[in-house]
Every structure is written in structure tokens, then in C-alpha cells.
Amino acid sequence: MDELPIGRRVAYWRGRRKMSQQVFADRLGKSKSWVDKVERGVRRLDKFSVVYEIADVLQVDVQLLLGKDVERRPETQNCIDQVEVEEIRAALERYDQMSAFFQAVPHSPPLAEMHKAVSHAWLTYQHAKYGVLARMLPKLLRDAQAADSAYATGAEAKDAAHLLGQVYQIASSALRKVGEHELSWLAADRSIAVSQRAGDQLLAGLASFRVGSALLALGRVRPALEVNVNIANRLAPAYEPAHKGERLSVYGMLLLNGAMAAARIGDSATVRDLLCGAEQASLELGGDFNHYWTSFGPTNVLLHRCAAAVELGDGRAAVDTHEKLDVVGFNALLPERRAHHFLDIARGYTQIGNIEKASEMLLEGDRLAPSEIRCRPLAHEVLSDVLRRTRGTPPAPIAELAEQMGVGV
Structure with missing residues (x-):
């Protein structure tokens, strides 16, 4: 796309952001006719201030609009950039x-x-x-x-x-x-x-x-719930011993994902049923395994119990489950899964008003797998919530993390 005129690049990114010319013009404080002329190359963009303003509205690096390679800052090396x-x-x-x-x-x-x-x-x-x-x-x-x-x-x-x-x-x-x-x-x-x-x-x-x-x-919560439950029902473990561990793992992960979808719409009964089904599968599996790269087992089921409780707004249940985790089993999981859990439980602590513990969980996740905390939009939201609810000056580690993530203190 580097060889395209800047107007075409503006049109491309506007389309990517799903903005009409009118919406884009309104956000810039310009007319729709002005935008149309820029995108067709009839009007030149000869002021850097306007280019920077366009980049800000489109949420892209200004270098992309100028057709140049983006200069990557050291702290973004472990994230996925535009x-x-x-x-x-x-x-x-x-x-x-x-x-x-x-x-x-x-x-x-x-x-x-x-x-x-x-x-x-x-x-x-x-x-x-x-x-x-x-x-x-x-x-x-x-x-x-x-x-x-x-x-x-x-x-x-x-x-x-x-x-x-x-x-x-x-x-x-x-x-x-x-x-x-x-x-x-x-x-x-x-x-x-x-x-x-x-x-x-x-x-x-x-x-x-x-x-x-x-x-x-x-x-798209209900379609998400349906696809997970429907395929799980078709993959319900059969009696043949061949590949039983793999089948249990995939079946269990579908149930866990379905439980997360059910939690999103507040269907606690379905959450309970799906988590119980996944727990039964994990017990039959007999431990935590990484069949088909699923990291499925009893420990992952407990992590999803925490996450589902958070989605249901029951931070206390999430924290109680977290505090009962088997440390050995948890530490045996791969970093992405553990750091993901620290992010989930940070949300749980914010729900019960324990901002100090929420901060600790974010820092634990960052120490374990920085990309899971620094690269995810959800983590930025949780950190913003923590900062907003912190009384006085935030602790130095949290303030430093916020600065590195570009989250305003």
C-alpha cells in the first residue's frame, strides 16, 4: 500500500474503521465534500497538522498515512502493531x-x-x-x-x-x-x-x-454459545479408548467456552451446567494436559470458574475460587493461561473493591507474561479502572506499568 497516494490511504483506513465519509468528516470538523476530494486526490494534504489530525481520528500511526515504515518503540516490540x-x-x-x-x-x-x-x-x-x-x-x-x-x-x-x-x-x-x-x-x-x-x-x-x-x-454471544454447545454435543466422548484424552480435552474446552458465552448474557444456570460437564470431563481425563494445545484439565476448569464468575459480576465467588487453586497445578500451566487468569482475577478484585489486590494481580501477570497484559485492550481497561479508583497517588509499580502501557494516570 506504500505506493498509493495519501488520499487513497486515507480512504483505505477509513473503510477499515467502518466510518462513512460523513462520520469521518464530522469527527474532523470538515465537510463531506472535503473528505471526498482528499480521497480522490483532487485536494492535497499539504499541512502536517491536518495529517496528524486524520491519523488521530483513524487511530493509525501517521507514518502509515505517509506511506513510510512505522518506527517501532522498544516497549511495543512484544505486541502486534498495525x-x-x-x-x-x-x-x-x-x-x-x-x-x-x-x-x-x-x-x-x-x-x-x-x-x-x-x-x-x-x-x-x-x-x-x-x-x-x-x-x-x-x-x-x-x-x-x-x-x-x-x-x-x-x-x-x-x-x-x-x-x-x-x-x-x-x-x-x-x-x-x-x-x-x-x-x-x-x-x-x-x-x-x-x-x-x-x-x-x-x-x-x-x-x-x-x-x-x-x-x-x-x-455475538448467542451464536457463540450455540456453536460451542452444538459441537460439544457431537464430540461427547465415546467409549472407544483411542484418542480419548484428546477428545475429552477438545470437548471440555468447548463446554468451557460455552460457559463463558452463557455468563456474558447472565445465564447462570447454563454456566453451572456447562462448567459441571467440563469438570466431569477433566476428572475423567485425570490431570492437566496440553492435548491439541488446549491446556485442558481440572486446573483450567477452575480458572474458567473464576472467569465466568467475573462475567456474571460475582467477584467474591471468583476470588474465593482463586484462593483455593492448587499452586502446583497452576504453576505447571503455560504462561499465557496463567497471565490470562491474573487479568481475570484482577477484574474480580475490582468488583469487590479491593483495588490493591487488583493491582497486585496485574503486576503478577505482567511479570509472568508482559504481552498478555500490555498488548490486550481488556488489560488497558482494567488498569484504567484501577487507576481511577486508586485513592491518592498510585503505587510506583502500577504508575510505571501505566506509563509503559500508555494508560493515563
Whole structure:
């Protein structure tokens, strides 16, 4: 997009922000005609003050409007910035499968290399290294798409499709973390179709889980609840021993995600039923495992009990459950899951008015996995709430964290 005139870039970002020309003009204090002329290149933008104002309204770095590389500040290195989001979007917009229908794919990495790269990407996500993941995702998406096309008709077709399905899910999860919910939904939806070609019901179940998570983030709560519960019912563990642990894990995560959706609409009875079902699955599983990268088990069920209580506005129940957590089991979980819980329980403490403990939880999460706290819009909201309700000057660690996150004290 660098070679486009600035007016076209303005039009592009206005469209991305889903603003009409009239709304955009109103926010700038200009006329709709002025905006139209700028976007068509009839009117020049020759004042930097106006360019900066446009960038502020569009919530983009001014360098993007000027067609220049964004200078990344050191504290944003572990987050996903706008440039990286656009690179991921560009990779998702490719349709290599259709090109392969007409001609052979020129290059595809060996599947053995792809397996290693996908496993590395999952671990990077579960260690909450979102900036690192964002920088590897565009190439990983292109490679996985090329492999899926290259092996589409061979004996390795299902293996290649399986890998692409996983990459779409990784992208969906990472994009949802940083607030790119529409793009997260697109990647998750892509994973469903690819997972079906891979012939793996559990991968398709997890793709449905990602779709449900994206829908929930978009505020589409009832569809999120329905997709999780419907697929969970179809994946209810059968009696065959093969892959029982994996099936229990995917089934349990669907129930947990459904419980979070039910909590969002205040349906406490459904929350209770789904959490009980997940707890039963975790007990049958017999421990905390990371089958299919789910981190499912009794400990994760308890973390979701806390999170669901927070969504229901019952901070006291969330805190009580948190205080009963098995420390050994909790510490064995990967950093993303633990830091996510610290963010949830910080919200719980704010609900009962314990701002000091809420601050401690945010700092614990930041020490464990900085990206989970510093990169997530939800964490910014919680920190803002903590600062607003802190009497007097905030403690130095919280004030420092707020400064690093760009949250006003």
C-alpha cells in the first residue's frame, strides 16, 4: 500500500474503521465534500497538522498515512502493531488453492519443516510472545497455504490440510488477543473448512471453539454459545479408548467456552451446567494436559470458574475460587493461561473493591507474561479502572506499568 497516494490511504483506513465519509468528516470538523476530494486526490494534504489530525481520528500511526515504515518503540516490540496486522491480513487474503487449480505451486516447504514451525508457533502463543508470533505468522501462513495446495491431491493431503488448519487457529487466537476480532473470525472460519478436509473431527471441533471465541469477542454471544454447545454435543466422548484424552480435552474446552458465552448474557444456570460437564470431563481425563494445545484439565476448569464468575459480576465467588487453586497445578500451566487468569482475577478484585489486590494481580501477570497484559485492550481497561479508583497517588509499580502501557494516570 506504500505506493498509493495519501488520499487513497486515507480512504483505505477509513473503510477499515467502518466510518462513512460523513462520520469521518464530522469527527474532523470538515465537510463531506472535503473528505471526498482528499480521497480522490483532487485536494492535497499539504499541512502536517491536518495529517496528524486524520491519523488521530483513524487511530493509525501517521507514518502509515505517509506511506513510510512505522518506527517501532522498544516497549511495543512484544505486541502486534498495525503493520504486522496488515501483513497477516494480506496473507489471509491469498487464495493459493485457486491458483493451484490452474497451475502448479512453484514452491512448498517440506511437511517435516512445517510440523516444526507450527509446533514452534503454538508454543510461542502459549508463552504469550505475541510480537514474536506476529512477525512469523505472515510467512507461516503463506508456507502453510502453499503446502496445502502443493499436496492437495497426494497421500500427504490430509497432513498438509491439518497443518494449515492449525496455522489459521493460531492466527485467530493471536488476532483476538489484540482486538482484531473480525480478522480473528475470518481465520477461525477458514480453519473449519480446512479441518474438514483434514478429516480430523477434533481439529474441526477446535476450529469451532475459535469461531465461538471470535463471535464472543464480537458481541455475538448467542451464536457463540450455540456453536460451542452444538459441537460439544457431537464430540461427547465415546467409549472407544483411542484418542480419548484428546477428545475429552477438545470437548471440555468447548463446554468451557460455552460457559463463558452463557455468563456474558447472565445465564447462570447454563454456566453451572456447562462448567459441571467440563469438570466431569477433566476428572475423567485425570490431570492437566496440553492435548491439541488446549491446556485442558481440572486446573483450567477452575480458572474458567473464576472467569465466568467475573462475567456474571460475582467477584467474591471468583476470588474465593482463586484462593483455593492448587499452586502446583497452576504453576505447571503455560504462561499465557496463567497471565490470562491474573487479568481475570484482577477484574474480580475490582468488583469487590479491593483495588490493591487488583493491582497486585496485574503486576503478577505482567511479570509472568508482559504481552498478555500490555498488548490486550481488556488489560488497558482494567488498569484504567484501577487507576481511577486508586485513592491518592498510585503505587510506583502500577504508575510505571501505566506509563509503559500508555494508560493515563
